[in-house]
Amino acid sequence: MSEKQGPSVWQGFKTFLMRGNVIDLAVAVVIGAAFTNIVNSVVKGVINPLVGAIGTQNLDHYRSCLKGPCDVAEDGTVTGVTILWGSVLGATLTFVITAAVVYFIMVLPMSKYLARQEARHKAREGAQEVIEVTELEVLKEIRDALLAQRSSGHDQR
Template sequence: MRGNVVDLAVAVVIGAAFTNIVNSVVKGFINPVLGAIGSTNLDHYSLCLSDRCVKNSSGEVTDGLYFLWGSVLSATITFLITATVVYFLMILPMNRYKERQAAKAPVEATPAEVTEIELLAEIRDLLAAQRDGTARDRLPAQKHRP
């Protein structure tokens, strides 16, 4: 139990630190690249959904309905970068590690499953031997069934 709690605490701390790195990359690198077609701050991109939209001098909406699609785009980019890094740097290597460990583990000796055809053939032979009255030891050796 303690190991799981410690692992979870470490994951939360690393996740919080990693979020700051991703936010810095998005704001310092991705946004300026996307801003080449307009503003470097994606938060300024918006769409007026009503007939009349008015903003005051500080940029706050005073009248109308704005859809701030730039903020949504910025958050989506941040999420995609975070998910990509987590997948390629954490999940994929862990899955490969588990596959290697499973390959190293000894294979359990499980008896081969008797197929339906083999079972029917065995029943046929037993019935034929019983009908003919022949000794049971003349039949082929029976396979071990689990």
């Protein structure tokens, strides 16, 4: 009993790399890294000062003490058990801003572009079908005319 060997691991890997999804993913990672710097700047330059109008400009300073004493030493070490909810809030804001930028600057315009391309493609297909139907009708008329000519020519002999 011989089993059919499927494609080798190397061939499968080459096929995976040659698909467009891998290239799209690589581009997304590079663009995402570039947007991270922009978003971090927006958070530090705009969001943090707005929050600073209410409290501290650094969201990392927002924390809650679960088990005291929660003191911060000069070297930055913290005694006690604290929840750094300000850091979580900052990371959440960064994520939301990144997602909004990617959606409104990249995903939404690309979706609209692809929809327009699809509509154009469908319009072209519809026009080709009309042309093909028209050509078919013309060919039928030519056939009928040739048949009529032949039959009238045979009658005259």
